[in-house]
Amino acid sequence: MKTWSITQRIFFTCFLFVAIFFPAIILSMQNAYERSLTQAKKEELSTTAFAMISEFEFEDGQAVMPPRLFVEDLNLPGSDLVAVIKWRKQQVWQSQSSIDNNINASMFNLLFRQTDGHSPQETIFLTDFNEENPHFALSKKAEFFIDGEFEQVSFLVINNKNVYEGELSTFINRLWGWIAVLGLVLLGLIALSLRSVFMPMQKIIARIGEIEEGKIDTIDDEYPHELKxxxxxxxxxxxxxxxxxxxxxxxxxxxxxxxxxxxxxxxxxxxxxxxxxxxxxxxxxxxxxxxxxxxxxVVGFLPSIDVFPVTQSLLDAMRKIHQQKSLSFDLEMPQPAPVSIDQTDFMEIIGNLLDNACKAARTSVKVVYEKGEKLTSISVIDDGKGISASAISAITERGRRLDTYSEGQGLGLALVVDMLESYGGELNIESDASKGSVFRIQVPHLRANK
The missing domain is CATH 1.20.5 (Single alpha-helices involved in coiled-coils or other helix-helix interfaces)
Structure with missing residues (x-):
């Protein structure tokens, strides 16, 4: 299972915060705006009803309304606002806006039945009147002195919700759009902040890498006081x-x-x-x-060294020491060739392997450098007569040596194994009687003493 970095964990936490907190803000703002818009609509319809009451009159026992009302929408045929006046359970007037309008008499009759039992002076406001085609509806009653007594007159106002729903939908869409943009900007700022916060840590890590590579000895940069x-x-x-x-x-x-x-x-x-x-x-x-x-x-944290010049120098020395065999030497190694190891230890390790390879080789000795993802490998290859499988398993035992090589090899290879183990590395041996032997050392890129 892959372990998330600290930056990924913090960014994911912030992403969850944005994903949960921002929608909660949107919903609360949506509810608040919807309540505000509904309240505004109620006040608008109440104002319309009061305007109708102020303009309503009785003449010769007949309900009379002026030809042009104060509320302009009631004068416009097909308008979303329609009003009706009921007296003695009969419709005595309807606004000109009812012409060419889908708000029909049945809706007013339904509204009248729903509000008929309410007390005088009471205002009834319905937000979802008529489920099939939702409207706002308001009923207001007033008492007028008619023929020597007070009688109730009902003023009914119905308003289509299309405009209301359009305004609400526009507000919600814009709100989601702006919140989405704000969320992306916020996540971007968080990412930049995390980069800025962790930059000193990354700088320290880079300096430790330079120490490991042998470029510097100490960390002398300026850092925030928390990292001092x-x-x-x-x-x-x-x-x-x-x-x-x-x-x-x-x-x-x-x-x-x-x-x-x-x-x-x-x-x-x-x-x-x-x-x-x-x-x-x-x-x-x-x-x-x-x-x-x-x-x-006692070796602890060590910087990397370039082993190319050391290896080249050892090959030149082996060429002189074993010149009577007229061996050919081949070095496949880049410049530089970094290895996290002490230079003296590396000289002893490669010196032992090269000396043994020269003693066993018939015509040639080859050194190959390979840098993998986690390990650096250096192989010493000879074309000698090879080593048996049983000899390979015993070659590094304490005090053992092979009669096919010179005296002292057993101790030398045992030292090689000891040194590599102290660096977390190992020695691998491959051998073929027809091709010779390969002694491969492997050292981790970064090491600290256990």
Whole structure:
């Protein structure tokens, strides 16, 4: 399962926030606007009803309305606003806007029946009157003194919802459009902010990469104060590790010198018997290997080095050392050829492998460099008579050596394995009796001591 980066997690969280919060804002604004628009429509219809009441009169027992009303929409045939006056359960007047209008008498009769039982002076407002074709409807009653007594007169107003729904739809569409644009802009600003926030971290990571490549020794750039402790800790760790490694190497060098000197004196005795000389030589080999193991085990974080000039120099040396065999040497390696390893350790590793390859080769020795996604491989190839499968499995055991090679190879290859293990690498051996052997070392690109 792929692990998301911190940037991806934060951006996804912000995306969820936008996806949930913005629609919630839209819905709340939509509801508020719809309520406001409905209230405005109610006030508009109430104003129309009051205007009709103010213009209504009785003359000679007949309801009279002026030929042209104050509300202009009632004067226009086909208008979305239609009004009717009911008195004594009879329609006594209807607006000119009812001409060529789909708001028919049946709708007014339905409205009159729904509002007939309400008390005087009460205003009835319906927002979804007539389910098949929704309209706004308002009923207002007023009492007039007629023939010596007060009688109720109903003023009914019906307004088509087309304009209302059009305005609401336009508002919602524009709102969604602007919110979508705002959401994209916000996500873009968040992405830029995340890039700006993590840029110092990426810069530190890049500097660590440059340290690993050997380009710089410390991180000296200016960073936000929140990252100063991290910068100081990295620099202190690098400096402490370097000093510790140098102290260990110096102490081990001193120890090696103090041990080798007495051993050299003993081995220099002319009358030293073979029974004593062989154990002393064995002790000398053990000391050499254990001191080397101790040296490589203290290696911590190391920068990469360019191994091309080192390899080229070793090949030139092998050409001189084994010149009697007239071997051909081939180097397939780019410039530069980075490997995260200590230069002294690399010289010993490749030196051992090249020396063994020259001893086994018939005509040629080849070195091939390959950089993979995670590992760097360097192969030393010879065209000798090869090594058996059982010998390959035992070749790196402590103190073992092959009679087909010179004395000391067993210790040399064991040291190679020890050194590679300290770098998280390994030694692979492939051999064919007809083609020769391939000794391939593999070292991770980035390493830190375990």
């Amino acid at each position: 402790p991290l910068q100081n800790s990295i620099n202190k760790l690098l400096n402490s590790e370097k000093q510790q490694r140098e102290r260990y190497k110096k102490s081990l060098d001193d120890l090696a010198h103090s041990i080798k000197t007495p051993l050299s004196v003993i081995l220099g005795q002319a009358d030293l018997s073979s029974d004593i000389k062989e154990p002393v030589l064995h002790i000398d080999n053990i000391v050499k290997r254990q001191l080397k193991r101790a040296t490589i085990n």
